[in-house]
Amino acid sequence: MLRLHFTAEDLLRVRVATAPDPLAETVLSLPLLQTERSGRAADVALSGWRARTRRGLRPEMRILLELAPAGSGQYLPEAFTHAAASDLTDSLDHTWSLPRRQWTADWRATRLLRPRAPAWMHALHHGDRTWSDLVRRQLHAYHAMAIAPYWGQLLAAAQAERSERAVTTMDTGVEGLLGSLHPEIGWSSKTLSLPCDVDLDLRLRGQGVLLVPTFFCARPLGLIDNADPDRPFVLRYPLARSLGDSAAVVESGTAAMGEGLTALLGTTRARTLRAAQSPAGTAELARRVGTSAATASHHASVLRAAGLLTTRRDGPGVRHALTPLGAALLGGGPPHEAAPC
Incomplete structure (x- = not known):
């Protein structure tokens, strides 16, 4: 059990991540890929993804099954x-830029908890360039096959979770938020407890916590950044996955998502949302959609009320831009221009 001891300053520095991390989702999906259905709702909902991914798994990718x-x-x-x-390459660059002491500590934990870990993992953790390049290439290949086709849906699910947590915090405070993250995460007397392979007490000392809802996370995962003690403690917790929610995320592809967007919003409104992927004024938005300025302004107002667009004054006119939720609904990454608060 890992017990995190909060100060008042730590409670002020609790944040919820704006999006999942592509590398973490990729690696955390690997154990779930190898798990047989147990009859639990989450397993049943992932069965289609699991079957398709297994069919697409190439022999050279199987090294990743040993990694995770x-x-x-x-x-x-x-x-x-x-x-x-937000990008797999950036995530991998961060991983390989970690100081050698962190890789060494990671290997010690691997050797302690996995005595039969393959020898190549020793070489990987000790900087062997051949193994590093191989693992990096296969992570890219596996991500493109198993995660990228569903990334827009994962972003939308994470944005929905972030919105729910914001409401929880407003209604019950930060302690209410921390006490409702997951059945295996407990909150009592300014102490957050979560499953861990070792029994450990950690005092945060003002660094705060970054909460990261993670779709392919089977159990809560706490991460201590030994490279930078000033960074917040990272707590990945399983994104709430009912049978219907999981199936909606992993059973639909990007083409189906586009059809669903049109069915949800209507043809013109969906086209207006897509047209705002690059921020634009009302006249430009109308030109892209092929409608009048008055019609474009009306649809932009509806999308703004739904939290999918922002509109701000830009000289004599206005400028419409996607919110993170709007970008996620379109199945892409962050909007091209950060939306103002």
Whole structure:
């Protein structure tokens, strides 16, 4: 059990991540890929994704199954779950830029908790360029096949979770937020407890906590950044996945998502949302959609009320831009221009 002891300053520095990390989702999906259905709702909902991914798994990718095996007591190298970036390449760059002492500590934990870990993992953790390049290439290949087709849906699910947590915090305060994250996470007397392979007490000392809802996370995962003690403690917790929610995320592809967007918003409104992927004024938005300025302004107002667009004054006119939720609904990454608060 890991117990995190909060100060008043730590409570002020609790944040919820704006998006999942592509590398962490990629690596954390590997144990779930190897887990057989148990009849639990989450497993049933993931069965389609699991079957398709297994069919697409190439022999050279199987090295990743050794990196992140399934089963209780199997340690997953933390170096691959530390980053918080929107791009897989950036996440991998962060991982390989970790100081050598952190890779060494990760290897000690791997050797302690996985005595039969393959020898190549020793070489990987000690800087062997051949193994590093191989693992990096296969992570890119596996991500493109198993995660990228569903990334827009994962972003939308994470944005919905972030919105729910914001409401929880407004209604019950930060302590109410921390006490409702997951059944395996407990909150009492300014102490957050979560599952851990070792019994450990950690005093945060003002660094705060970054909460990261993670779709392919089977259990809560706490990460201590030994490289930068001033960074917040990262707590990945399983994104709430009912049977219907999981199926909606992993059973639909990007083409189906586009059709669903049109069915949800209507043809013109969906086209207006897509047209705002690059921020534009009302006249430009109308030109892109092929409608009148008055019609474009009306649809932009509806999308803004739904939290999908922002509109701000830009000289004599206005400028419409996607919110993170709007970008996620379109199945892309962050909007091209940060939306103002």
